Amino acid sequence: DIQMTQSPSTLSASVGDRVTITCRASQTISFWLAWYQQKPGKAPKLLIYKASTLESGVPSRFSGSGWGTEFTLTISSLQPDDFATYYCQQCSGNSSFGQGTKLEIK
Amino acid sequence: QVQLVQSGAEVKKPGASVKVSCKASGYTFTSYGISWVRQAPGQGLEWMGWITAYNGISYYSEKFQGRVTVTTDTSTSTAYMELRSLRSDDTAVYYCARDRTSTSAPDACDIWGQGTMVTVSS
Numbered sequence: 115d116i117q118m119t120q121s122p123s124t125l126s127a128s129v130g131d132r133v134t135i136t137c138r139a140s141q142t143i144s145f146w147l148a149w150y151q152q153k154p155g156k157a158p159k160l161l162i163y164k165a166s167t168l169e170s171g172v173p174s175r176f177s178g179s180g181w182g183t184e185f186t187l188t189i190s191s192l193q194p195d196d197f198a199t200y201y202c203q204q205c206s207g208n209s210s211f212g213q214g215t216k217l218e219i220k
Numbered sequence: 221q222v223q224l225v226q227s228g229a230e231v232k233k234p235g236a237s238v239k240v241s242c243k244a245s246g247y248t249f250t251s252y253g254i255s256w257v258r259q260a261p262g263q264g265l266e267w268m269g270w271i272t273a274y275n276g277i278s279y280y281s282e283k284f285q286g287r288v289t290v291t292t293d294t295s296t297s298t299a300y301m302e303l304r305s306l307r308s309d310d311t312a313v314y315y316c317a318r319d320r321t322s323t324s325a326p327d328a329c330d331i332w333g334q335g336t337m338v339t340v341s342s
Binding site (some may be wrong): 115148150152157158160163164169199201203205207208209210211212213214 | 255257264265266267270279281282283315317320325326327328329330332333334335
């Protein structure tokens with residue numbers, strides 16, 4: 115299985131901040147990467163697929179980039195509703211998730 | 221609307237098996253694959269396996285290979301995940317999730333079930 119490594123594990127930030135989360139794959143996955151947001155007790159919500167395509171209905175402050183083995187999720191200006199845990203998922207043949215990044219209020 | 225409705229919570233003893241169902245509605249079941257993902261209490265998401273009802277092809281995580289089986293019943297638009305030889309560390313919420321596009325391999329998932337809590341305890 116391809117291993118996905120997210121960093122940081124925890125991120126403290128304030129409303130209005132620009133934040134970036136990184137996801138690295140143990141081997142190349144082209145652009146087959148998705149990002150999810152999860153809140154406690156809820157199922158994950160798809161934010162971005164194919165590394166940089168915004169899912170319908172997702173605010174434009176979310177963006178994704180990368181190709182191959184290194185990817186980033188950026189939130190341009192944090193809103194109160196954005197404090198949650200974020201996961202990357204590779205979908206290159208098989209699939210696997212990163213370990214998650216918890217975004218906390220500073 | 222498009223939705224996945226999962227079966228209810230289960231309590232199992234170590235060594236037993238559990239079979240979780242995921243009933244799809246609002247779309248053509250055979251056009252999209254279904255992934256199974258679990259989440260232990262306080263832990264991250266773990267991908268377990270995938271199946272397409274179109275032709276029954278499935279993929280599994282190496283971690284679960286041989287212990288998990290995913291199947292579909294096209295007559296009822298239902299997907300199933302069976303996990304055998306349960307251990308206490310299999311205690312988790314199990315999710316089914318639909319691919320966002322019609323593909324021949326796992327894809328990003330845009331529709332998720334509500335989750336099924338499986339507790340393994342003696």
